Amino acid sequence: MFVSRTHKLTPFAVTAAVLITVTLPTVACGSSSSPSSATSSTSAVGLTDCFNRTVVQPKSLVLTCADAGAWASGLVWQGWGQATTIGRGTISERVCVPDCVSSKKVRHAPGTVTVSRLVVCPDGRQRYTRLTWNLDGNSTRPLWMTVPCPPYQP
Numbered sequence: 001m002f003v004s005r006t007h008k009l010t011p012f013a014v015t016a017a018v019l020i021t022v023t024l025p026t027v028a029c030g031s032s033s034s035p036s037s038a039t040s041s042t043s044a045v046g047l048t049d050c051f052n053r054t055v056v057q058p059k060s061l062v063l064t065c066a067d068a069g070a071w072a073s074g075l076v077w078q079g080w081g082q083a084t085t086i087g088r089g090t091i092s093e094r095v096c097v098p099d100c101v102s103s104k105k106v107r108h109a110p111g112t113v114t115v116s117r118l119v120v121c122p123d124g125r126q127r128y129t130r131l132t133w134n135l136d137g138n139s140t141r142p143l144w145m146t147v148p149c150p151p152y153q154p
Contacts, residue, residue, distance in 0.1 A: 045081045045126045052150040069094040072113050084116040111135040121149030
């Protein structure tokens, strides 16, 4: 289940947090659906994505699985496999004016995605279970969520 915590939220962040928490309690965030956006390995530390796939050092991540209204791209990771890993890239968000449904405007800014809380999942693989994202120089964040292990399939 997603657990979101925010500080000094913008209207978009409130909407995104509510959508994440209420709409998709069993789906985690992660890479885009493009096969070239992530590298997969059976032995490497991973992260569960929005489609319950395990991805390793993804170049892009959907940050709000409920509506794909926020995503990171061009991620370059430092320290993947360590207890805490930081990816730097571009954070893009749909601007919810007048509302999130009808808005087509997108804001892009440099930012970071941090993954942490490394655990061994029931399938025996290590995965990060906490994802935090923030725009550089933004004092209204960070946003964070718990990313569960994918459903176990023997």
